[in-house]
Amino acid sequence: MLEAGPIEYTLQGFVAMKTARRPLLLIAPSLVFLTALFAWPLIFGIGQAFTGTGGPTAAHFQRMLDDPYFWPAARNTALLIVVLIPLQFAFALTMALLLRERPRFSGFYFYLWVVPLAISDLAAGLVWLAVFTDRGYLNSVLSSLGFDGYSFLSHENPASMFIAVVIAELWRATSLVLVIIVAGLQGIPKDYDEAAEVFGASYWQRLRHVILPQLRPSLQVALILRTILALETFAVAQALTGRNMPLLVGETYQWYDFLQNPSVAAAIALMILTVSLLAAAGYLRLMRDQTGSPR
Amino acid sequence: MTQRVNRRTLLGAGLTVLAAPALAACSGVSTSGTGGEGSVDFLSTQFLPVEERQRFEKILADHVKAAKVGFNPVDASVFATTVQSQVDANQVKISLLGGLHGDLAPHKDRLIDLDDLAKGLTDRQFPADLLELGKFGGSTQKYIPWMQATYVLAINKAALQWLPSGADPQNLTYEQLLAWAKAGRTGNGGKPIFGFPAGPKGLYHRFFQGFLLPSFTGGQITTFRSPEATTAWQYMKDLWAQTAPASTNYDFMQEPLERGEVMIGFDHVARLVNAPKPKPDDWLMVPAPKGPKGLGYMIVIGGLAIPKGAPEPDKAKEVIKSLTQANVQVEVLRANAFFPVAKADLPGDLSKPIALEAAAVKAQQGAQGTIVSLPPVGLGAKDGEVAQIFKNCFKEICLDGKPVQQVLDAQAVKLNAILDEVKVSCWKPDPLSTPCRVL
Amino acid sequence: MRRFALQVFCVAISLFMAAPIYLITLAAFSSRESLNEFPLPLVPTDPSTETLSGFLSSTGVIAGGVNSLMVGLNTVVLALLIGLPAGYAVARYAFRGRQPYQLFLLLTRALPIVVLSVPLARIFLTTGLYDTTYAVTLLHTALALPTTVLITAAVFVAVSPEQEEAAQIFGASPVQAFVRIVMPQALPGIAAAAVFTFVMSWNEVLGAAILTLNQRTLPAQVLSTLSFSPLAYRFAGGFALVVPALLFIAIMRKYLLNMWGTTLK
Numbered sequence: 001m002l003e004a005g006p007i008e009y010t011l012q013g014f015v016a017m018k019t020a021r022r023p024l025l026l027i028a029p030s031l032v033f034l035t036a037l038f039a040w041p042l043i044f045g046i047g048q049a050f051t052g053t054g055g056p057t058a059a060h061f062q063r064m065l066d067d068p069y070f071w072p073a074a075r076n077t078a079l080l081i082v083v084l085i086p087l088q089f090a091f092a093l094t095m096a097l098l099l100r101e102r103p104r105f106s107g108f109y110f111y112l113w114v115v116p117l118a119i120s121d122l123a124a125g126l127v128w129l130a131v132f133t134d135r136g137y138l139n140s141v142l143s144s145l146g147f148d149g150y151s152f153l154s155h156e157n158p159a160s161m162f163i164a165v166v167i168a169e170l171w172r173a174t175s176l177v178l179v180i181i182v183a184g185l186q187g188i189p190k191d192y193d194e195a196a197e198v199f200g201a202s203y204w205q206r207l208r209h210v211i212l213p214q215l216r217p218s219l220q221v222a223l224i225l226r227t228i229l230a231l232e233t234f235a236v237a238q239a240l241t242g243r244n245m246p247l248l249v250g251e252t253y254q255w256y257d258f259l260q261n262p263s264v265a266a267a268i269a270l271m272i273l274t275v276s277l278l279a280a281a282g283y284l285r286l287m288r289d290q291t292g293s294p295r
Numbered sequence: 296m297t298q299r300v301n302r303r304t305l306l307g308a309g310l311t312v313l314a315a316p317a318l319a320a321c322s323g324v325s326t327s328g329t330g331g332e333g334s335v336d337f338l339s340t341q342f343l344p345v346e347e348r349q350r351f352e353k354i355l356a357d358h359v360k361a362a363k364v365g366f367n368p369v370d371a372s373v374f375a376t377t378v379q380s381q382v383d384a385n386q387v388k389i390s391l392l393g394g395l396h397g398d399l400a401p402h403k404d405r406l407i408d409l410d411d412l413a414k415g416l417t418d419r420q421f422p423a424d425l426l427e428l429g430k431f432g433g434s435t436q437k438y439i440p441w442m443q444a445t446y447v448l449a450i451n452k453a454a455l456q457w458l459p460s461g462a463d464p465q466n467l468t469y470e471q472l473l474a475w476a477k478a479g480r481t482g483n484g485g486k487p488i489f490g491f492p493a494g495p496k497g498l499y500h501r502f503f504q505g506f507l508l509p510s511f512t513g514g515q516i517t518t519f520r521s522p523e524a525t526t527a528w529q530y531m532k533d534l535w536a537q538t539a540p541a542s543t544n545y546d547f548m549q550e551p552l553e554r555g556e557v558m559i560g561f562d563h564v565a566r567l568v569n570a571p572k573p574k575p576d577d578w579l580m581v582p583a584p585k586g587p588k589g590l591g592y593m594i595v596i597g598g599l600a601i602p603k604g605a606p607e608p609d610k611a612k613e614v615i616k617s618l619t620q621a622n623v624q625v626e627v628l629r630a631n632a633f634f635p636v637a638k639a640d641l642p643g644d645l646s647k648p649i650a651l652e653a654a655a656v657k658a659q660q661g662a663q664g665t666i667v668s669l670p671p672v673g674l675g676a677k678d679g680e681v682a683q684i685f686k687n688c689f690k691e692i693c694l695d696g697k698p699v700q701q702v703l704d705a706q707a708v709k710l711n712a713i714l715d716e717v718k719v720s721c722w723k724p725d726p727l728s729t730p731c732r733v734l
Numbered sequence: 735m736r737r738f739a740l741q742v743f744c745v746a747i748s749l750f751m752a753a754p755i756y757l758i759t760l761a762a763f764s765s766r767e768s769l770n771e772f773p774l775p776l777v778p779t780d781p782s783t784e785t786l787s788g789f790l791s792s793t794g795v796i797a798g799g800v801n802s803l804m805v806g807l808n809t810v811v812l813a814l815l816i817g818l819p820a821g822y823a824v825a826r827y828a829f830r831g832r833q834p835y836q837l838f839l840l841l842t843r844a845l846p847i848v849v850l851s852v853p854l855a856r857i858f859l860t861t862g863l864y865d866t867t868y869a870v871t872l873l874h875t876a877l878a879l880p881t882t883v884l885i886t887a888a889v890f891v892a893v894s895p896e897q898e899e900a901a902q903i904f905g906a907s908p909v910q911a912f913v914r915i916v917m918p919q920a921l922p923g924i925a926a927a928a929v930f931t932f933v934m935s936w937n938e939v940l941g942a943a944i945l946t947l948n949q950r951t952l953p954a955q956v957l958s959t960l961s962f963s964p965l966a967y968r969f970a971g972g973f974a975l976v977v978p979a980l981l982f983i984a985i986m987r988k989y990l991l992n993m994w995g996t997t998l999k
Contacts, residue, residue: 022827026823027823033876045853111983113751120975122939281837324797
């Protein structure tokens with residue numbers, strides 16, 4: 001079913017010569033390891049989600065669906081992914097193309113722009129809280145410019161709350177996409193681009209017809225990684241908005257931590273897992289349809 | 296002592312860099328100052344903030360001589376996971392548990408009986424109802440009371456200019472509080488002056504469970520959807536309209552109060568104590584308001600327990616004995632604003648913020664027509680879900696603006712479903728009928 | 735003119751990326767009183783190391799740092815030991831089950847740790863690994879393994895198979911060919927994967943907090959307590975965790991591109 005993986009396009013010919021058993025030996029340790037540490041707890045979790053005091057039950061899922069926070073959480077998570085990922089890719093692409101022009105200090109710029117790669121989501125949440133909180137730095141700037149302060153993170157202003165989370169996530173998580181794209185750009189020979197320029201193609205035409213098609217594999221890797229990671233986002237949103245803007249993974253923690261109901265927590269986690277599975281499979285399928293294009 | 300540990304660990308740090316592979320043979324460096332044979336591992340949900348932890352560790356070092364105690368304050372969820380997994384796997388590393396009643400309740404079957412210890416501590420003169428609470432509705436003592444607290448109002452004196460005429464801050468009614476919040480907001484250029492901790496880690500559900508509803512209805516569970524409860528929630532809706540909307544981001548009221556974002560705040564005493572610290576003379580601490588049925592207030596109880604299979608149960612009991620001594624209890628009050636459960640005379644030289652709180656707590660206890668509430672008794676792991684019912688009422692009534700009666704009826708069904716599962720008798724202030732249900 | 739516009743864009747983006755780091759630094763070095771002022775000053779007016787030193791002197795920070803370092807280094811070693819062969823296999827062989835395998839790798843990242851925590855803690859308790867840095871190392875290795883495999887696969891793909899084949903034709907064993915020909919070329923990319931793994935381990939909190947009691951890692955020791963601490967401490971803690979990030983990236987910058995840089999060649 002899932003034909004083409006992120007690495008598929010790189011293999012040609014060489015593979016046929018190798019014996020069939022060796023790769024399985026090579027991946028065996030990682031399979032054993034991950035099965036022990038993930039699959040077993042996962043099976044335990046599935047068991048938890050589907051069993052109640054009196055045998056198998058769907059009650060935990062019913063409970064999950066009845067909770068007033070569940071649907072807002074699902075909606076926010078979907079909305080965040082739909083808004084954030086295109087923005088993030090546009091932002092990363094802009095940064096990468098700027099760097100490609102080799103401005104002065106490009107080494108320094110690159111350093112600064114990828115720093116968030118090493119910052120934990122909890123720390124990033126704290127950092128942005130200092131900016132957006134009612135008496136934080138943003139309102140300080142506004143008030144010294146003579147404007148009234150604004151409660152960005154209040155539940156009364158869902159739009160500004162959402163925007164604040166998007167900005168913080170854009171800051172925190174774009175660097176991964178940037179690194180992948182910059183790396184991909186380095187692999188594109190300049191000749192094509194220059195040839196197109198000689199034939200009078202405008203910058204946009206070159207971007208559209210020369211650079212982007214060649215970047216596709218990098219973009220695809222970044223897309224899969226970011227979508228799965230975006231589904232997991234919650235620490236930043238929680239630091240900024242508390243439960244005013246619930247997200248699915250945050251709800252898992254809520255059910256587990258505060259409500260001490262691991263069954264419902266496991267039910268939500270399984271939902272997330274299913275969506276991740278569908279997203280990854282969807283992307284892989286998309287990729288297979290397009291790998292026919294020339295590289 | 297710490298000095299030596301630090302130097303040793305510093306050396307360890309140097310070695311790590313030089314010889315990482317060699318260190319792979321070492322299972323880790325202790326971060327709680329213990330871990331050796333015979334020390335008592337103390338897992339607690341209290342005193343998590345950095346400074347509180349440091350002050351409590353000092354009390355342990357100064358006053359607990361029976362054993363070396365490694366104090367590990369953790370988040371309530373980590374506490375629950377750790378206790379559950381250790382006891383269920385029969386591999387217990389912790390000898391002593393410290394937590395609020397609600398933290399310990401889910402683990403009542405994982406705790407050893409402490410009847411003998413309780414008998415030996417009669418000179419501490421714990422109040423009888425606190426000891427009763429420590430049995431979780433059963434017949435044996437599961438935890439020994441450790442400390443207690445309640446909730447009061449902190450008021451910045453600057454807000455007094457808008458106090459409605461005829462109102463006495465020490466003796467407020469809910470109607471006066473609403474009028475005050477309204478007048479203050481108008482006087483403050485439209486910015487609300489009242490706030491309460493409705494953030495994700497805030498304790499606002501206790502406001503509904505232990506203050507608002509008992510004051511209006513005289514009960515907590517049985518009267519959940521009575522006509523009086525409808526009035527109470529209608530009042531809450533009006534009060535919320537005059538409350539700082541940022542309240543849904545407040546976990547601890549002392550911070551917005553200290554920053555001056557709000558001037559009147561309701562919270563747990565330990566979460567208000569820092570507000571008056573910089574300028575104690577600018578502040579008042581007063582009892583919670585009165586409602587039609589009286590002054591409802593809730594007490595918060597912390598307890599000490601020993602898990603089944605604990606490696607050092609006898610030493611842990613000695614630590615409990617030390618921590619319940621009157622002088623140690625007063626030290627905890629001085630340091631971290633939790634009040635004694637053992638009979639202890641409060642000294643006259645308390646710091647100003649603590650003295651303010653002590654006076655407010657005393658006034659609250661001694662007021663006329665009090666209705667004392669306990670945190671839910673015997674709910675075990677369902678404690679959090681019951682609290683969530685009250686939070687959901689707030690969300691749907693105040694934030695989403697749904698009709699009060701409709702919300703209460705819907706939530707009452709869910710509340711009863713949880714209560715039917717656990718089948719416990721009611722707790723104060725509801726009549727002690729079995730099983731506890733919304734009428 | 736065009737150069738100028740380029741610099742304007744670059745500076746604008748840099749300001750966006752740097753501003754939060756500057757502000758958290760400013761907040762971390764402010765006294766508690768000045769954090770309560772409004773509007774907050776945007777330049778240091780009253781520098782103070784009071785909260786920062788209070789934060790750093792709390793129990794177990796140094797010991798926690800040592801544990802974090804140990805967990806991080808051991809995780810790197812273990813993840814590479816297990817991940818390198820798998821990455822090589824994914825890069826070099828088209829075998830049945832490769833797609834499901836890659837999907838399996840990615841999906842292990844999609845499960846919240848909180849759901850795994852109780853069964854995991856139970857496994858470690860019964861095996862006697864609970865409250866050791868080994869337990870945390872094992873968990874972090876499991877968390878890092880998917881990215882390690884994917885990154886190293888990308889790295890190995892870049893090393894031309896022809897050279898490796900040639901070496902084998904001239905009599906080198908597969909292992910010799912790998913060590914002599916492939917490893918030297920793949921090393922920068924592997925270094926990047928290693929730093930990436932280390933950073934992930936350094937930042938992980940929840941699992942570390944559940945699997946240990948007395949042998950905490952640094953973030954588990956402090957980060958989990960931050961949300962209960964006064965604002966000044968939260969800023970100091972945020973700052974203390976941003977500094978290592980600045981260092982890691984400075985070290986890793988050179989290799990960063992090797993990590994993904996070779997997917998296309």
